[in-house]
Amino acid sequence: MNKTLFALAALSLPHFALSTPAAAQSGPGPCEDSCTLEQRADAALEGDQLAWDFVEGITTEVGPRQAGTEAEKRGREWAMAWLRAQGFTKVADEPFMMDTWVPGDTHEAEILAPFAQPLVVQPLGNSASTGPDGITAEVVYFPTVAELREAPDGSLKGKIAFVSHAMTPTQDGSQYGFAGPARWVGAGIAASKGAVATVIKSVGTDRNRLPHVGGTSFPEGVAPTPAGALSVPDAINLERMFERADGKPITMKLTLTPRRLGQTQSGNVVGEIVGRNPSLPPVLVACHIDSWWNGTGAFDDGAGCGIVAAAAKHVAATGQPLRTIRVLMAGAEETGLWGSRAYSDAHIDEPIAVGLESDFGADRIWQFQSNFREANPDLHARLARAVARFGVSDSTAVASGGADINIARDQETAIIDLQQDGTRYFDIHHTPNDTLDRIDRAQLRQNVAVWTQVVGILANEQGPIKP
C-alpha cells in the first residue's frame, strides 16, 4: 500500500541518489579484490544479491519456522548450509531447551446472533484451547485496554472479551507501544475478570483479512484462556455490529485448538568471519531465524539475517578485518527471546565489543543511534558521517538494541541501532503476508550498504568501543 510513498521518499534523498555514480564506478567488477570499505558499501547499494538470496532461499525452501518445532530446525540447517557456502567459519547450531506452544489446526470464529457470519481469527501465542467443540458466549466490547482495565472484577464471568484499539502507521514503529497492550496483556486482564476467552483487533495497520498473531501473557495465578486475533476488517465489522445491534446481545462461537508440546529443543545458529586479532572482543551482528507459523518469515526476520550476513561477507571482501565478526541467528525469538537468553547464558564470559541487530523488516534505514555518543564521540561521529550518504541521519537517542542481543545488555557493551522505516512494517508483521513479495529490493540493498559501512568500521576499530 505504501510503495509509492517509499519510492517518493527514496527519490527525495539527495545523498541516496548521489551515491549511484560512485557505486557504478566501483561496482563489484572493477575492485573485486581491492575494494575500499566505502566502495564495497556503495557496490552493495547498487547490486547486492546476497541478502536477497538468503531471504528468497529460506522463505522458499523452508517457509514458516515456528519456534521449537521441526520446521525451525530445518531453518537452522538451511541457514548453516548457506553460511558455510558463503565462507563463514565456526558455523554451528548451539542447542537450548524451551517450552513450546503450537497453534493447532482449528481457528474459527463465528457470530451466531444477531448478525450471523464467520470472522477470520488466529490464536495468540500462549492461548489455551477451546477444545474442538469451541466456546459459545456473549461478546463484551472494549474499545481500548484502558476501558477493559476499568471493568469490575467478575464482570466478564462467562463472557468473551473483545478488545480493540486504533493503530496508525508510524515511521519509527512507536504506535506498537500504544496498540500493543491489546495483544500483550488484553487476554490476561480479561481472564482475571472472569472472561472465558478473548478476541482482539489485530495489532496491525493494514486492512487485509489476515490476523496479526504474536504472544500474549497471563498474570501469575490466572489460568490461560483461549485468545485470538481477529483480522482488522473483521474487528471493524464486529464494532459495526455493536453499533447496529441496538443493545441486543452479540453471541460468538470461538474454536481455537492450540497445544503445548512441553520442552523441545531449539538452537542458535552462529558463524564467524575470523579477525586478524581474534583476542580482541568481536563485533556481534544478530537477527532471528524463527518466525510465526502463519507467514514465511521474510520481513520478520529472514531479511534481517540476510542483511547482517551479507554485510559481514562484504566487509570480509575488503580484506580480513581486525576483529572477528560474529553472526548470531537466534532461535525462538518470537515466543519469548529464548535464544537470546540462551546465547547470553552460554557466552556471558566471552566479552563482545559491540552488538547490533536487524529485526524490523527490509525497508530503508533512516537513522543511526548508538549508546556511546557521549563516551566515544569520535567513533560515533565517524560512523554517523559514514552512513550519511545513504540517507541516514544521526540521532541523540540512546540505542538499546534488539531482542536478540541480550548479551550486549547483560555485558553492558556498546550497542548500535540502525533504525529502519517502519511505516508499512505493521501492515505485515506476524501475518500470512510476511512473504518475499513484500520486500523492496532497492531498500533491502540500502540496508546491506549501511550495515557494510558500519560493521566494516567497527570490525577495524583498534581502540575500545565502549558505552
Next chain:
Amino acid sequence: MNKTLFALAALSLPHFALSTPAAAQSGPGPCEDSCTLEQRADAALEGDQLAWDFVEGITTEVGPRQAGTEAEKRGREWAMAWLRAQGFTKVADEPFMMDTWVPGDTHEAEILAPFAQPLVVQPLGNSASTGPDGITAEVVYFPTVAELREAPDGSLKGKIAFVSHAMTPTQDGSQYGFAGPARWVGAGIAASKGAVATVIKSVGTDRNRLPHVGGTSFPEGVAPTPAGALSVPDAINLERMFERADGKPITMKLTLTPRRLGQTQSGNVVGEIVGRNPSLPPVLVACHIDSWWNGTGAFDDGAGCGIVAAAAKHVAATGQPLRTIRVLMAGAEETGLWGSRAYSDAHIDEPIAVGLESDFGADRIWQFQSNFREANPDLHARLARAVARFGVSDSTAVASGGADINIARDQETAIIDLQQDGTRYFDIHHTPNDTLDRIDRAQLRQNVAVWTQVVGILANEQGPIKP
C-alpha cells in the same frame, strides 16, 4: 494499494471538480422537494448516503451470501426490508431452483518435498472433493493454459496440475480475459489429460495470501476433479520451488472438501418505482445479491445493488418518472447466472425498454457505452453529454450488458454499460478482502451521481429506446 492513484485521477478531472459548487448550492437541503434531475445527481455526488447504507448494512448484518444457501436467503430478506423502508413498491422474492455447490470446511495444500511448507488454497466452484484424507501427488507446472493445452493426452495421469499465468491490473478489466482461462477451463483441461487435481495461481492482481475463488468447469464426459486456487504469493512461491528444485519432483498434499447439495431454492429480489405511465416498458437496473462464501460481497456486488437502488430513489425524488424503474437484485450470479436466466424465463413476455447493471466494484465510472449510438444517436448524445461533468467519456464501443440482464439480450432491447475503473478490482475480486473497507466513499458517490443522471433521463424518455 491504488488509492493514491485514484485520488490523483479524481483531482485531474476538471468536470468532476467543477461539479462541487453546483452540488453545494443544490444539496439535498434547499431543493429537497423540487430538485431538477441535474441538481439531484450533483447532490448525490456530494453527499449520497444511500448506497453506502445498503452496502454497509448487508455486509455487516448478513455477510457472505453463497448462492443457494440459507445465507443468500437472509441476504434477500435483508434487501427486501431495505427496499421497502426506502419506499420501493412491489418488492418481492421471485424463487427459482438451482444446483448448489458449497465449499465445505477443509481447504489445505502442503508441499511435502523437497521444500516442505503449507500453501494457502481455497476450492473453485464445481471442484470435486479430495475426501477428508486428501490427495498426495507430484505437481506438474504449466506457466500458461496454452502450455497445458499442449500436454499430451494421458500425460498428467496421477499428477496434480499447477496452472499459472501473469495477470496485470487494467482500467477496463481486460486482463481478466487473458488470465481468466486458468480458472475457467484449466482444471477441465488437466482432468481430461488424466490429472487427479488442479491448482491454479489465483486470477488476481494483488499480493495477499488470500485466494481468488470463482467457478470452474469440466467438459462434458470429464468427471470433475478437485480444483483449488492458490493465493498469488503462494503460487509465486511454488514457481520458485520449481526453479530451485533442480528437477527433483515436487509433491503436494491437497485437501479440499466441497459438497454438492443438489437442488436448493434461490431467488431474485425485485422492487419498483412505479412510473406515471406503467404501460410503457420499464427501465431495468440490475445487480446481484449473492457473493462467494469467502468475502462479504461489498465490491461484488453489494455496492452495485446500493448504487442502482440509490439512483432509482434519487430519480423518484425529482418527481414520479414517466416510466417505471424496476430494480433486479439477482440471485446466484456467481455460480452460473441462475437468477439472470430465471428472471428472463419468467418475464420474457414483458418488454423492458432498456437494461443496465452495476457489477464491477465501487470505483468511479469513466466511460459511457450504449448499444443504440447508431439507432438513436440523439438519446445517446444526450446521455453522454449529461454525464460528462462527472468525468465520464463517451465511447463508440457497443454495450453488451452485465451478467444479470440476460432478459435485455434475450429481448434484444437497448443496453447501457457504465464502465467502472477496474484497476484495483482484481486485487479484491472473489477474495476474503471483498469487504466494506475496500470501498472509497467518494468514488461510490460518483457512481450514484452518474446512475441517477442516466436512469433519470431514461425513465423520462417519451420515445422508444431501441438499439
